[in-house]
Amino acid sequence: GAGVSQSPRYKVAKRGQDVALRCDPISGHVSLFWYQQALGQGPEFLTYFQNEAQLDKSGLPSDRFFAERPEGSVSTLKIQRTQQEDSAVYLCASSPTRGMNTEAFFGQGTRLTVV
Amino acid sequence: GENVEQHPSTLSVQEGDSAVIKCTYSDSASNYFPWYKQELGKRPQLIIDIRSNVGEKKDQRIAVTLNKTAKHFSLHITETQPEDSAVYFCAASIQTGANNLFFGTGTRLTVIP
Numbered sequence: 307g308a309g310v311s312q313s314p315r316y317k318v319a320k321r322g323q324d325v326a327l328r329c330d331p332i333s334g335h336v337s338l339f340w341y342q343q344a345l346g347q348g349p350e351f352l353t354y355f356q357n358e359a360q361l362d363k364s365g366l367p368s369d370r371f372f373a374e375r376p377e378g379s380v381s382t383l384k385i386q387r388t389q390q391e392d393s394a395v396y397l398c399a400s401s402p403t404r405g406m407n408t409e410a411f412f413g414q415g416t417r418l419t420v421v
Numbered sequence: 422g423e424n425v426e427q428h429p430s431t432l433s434v435q436e437g438d439s440a441v442i443k444c445t446y447s448d449s450a451s452n453y454f455p456w457y458k459q460e461l462g463k464r465p466q467l468i469i470d471i472r473s474n475v476g477e478k479k480d481q482r483i484a485v486t487l488n489k490t491a492k493h494f495s496l497h498i499t500e501t502q503p504e505d506s507a508v509y510f511c512a513a514s515i516q517t518g519a520n521n522l523f524f525g526t527g528t529r530l531t532v533i534p
Contacts, residue, residue, distance in 0.1 A: 310464075339521055339522075346526075346527070347526055347527070348425075348427075348510050348512075348524030348525050348526050348527050349465070349510070349522075349524050350524070351521045351522070351523070354521050362521065365521075397464070397465070409455070409467050409470070410455075410467070410522065412457075412464040412465045412466070413464060414463065414464045415464065
């Protein structure tokens with residue numbers, strides 16, 4: 307595809323349920339980032355991959371959050387035992403270079419609602 | 422870590438007037454400052470960016486200024502149009518490690534026809 311694709315677009319989960327969010331970055335992009343965007347707020351960094359290596363996971367709010375990018379392309383963000391405070395839009399972004407000092411292309415996000 | 426503050430949180434202007442959004446950052450190591458526009462329910466899209474080796478950059482009706490000494494940067498939109506209505510986010514990137522972006526809290530711009 308031409309851009310960053312995320313699926314599903316919307317996810318409703320019951321509290322305690324596990325969820326998996328998928329990100330397909332632009333082909334060939336080295337860097338992949340996950341962000342969490344609460345309603346009315348700016349995106350907040352969760353984790354960063356350079357190819358398949360997770361170089362920074364300092365933004366993950368708890369050990370219930372886990373991300374992987376096993377082959378250096380598609381990435382999955384998994385949230386275990388979801389809680390209401392996990393409700394947010396989860397954005398994925400990719401960049402052709404290492405890091406984010408060139409244009410980062412964002413996906414449309416997955417809106418997670420925990421009920 | 423980096424802390425980016427953005428003002429105002431909301432801004433209403435008449436069509437044709439100018440709009441200015443201001444951001445400050447805390448870490449002097451930051452050297453890349455992009456601005457993103459996010460329409461309701463859509464992805465953030467880069468509209469302009471500036472690096473620390475320049476003080477101003479312009480692209481048609483949009484300009485960004487950077488003052489590294491004062492650690493602030495601003496977005497200027499001239500001759501605003503209704504389609505400029507959106508939420509605008511400033512961001513800063515530290516040139517070490519993951520270089521991830523630290524975002525401001527956003528400005529909701531409304532251009533009144």
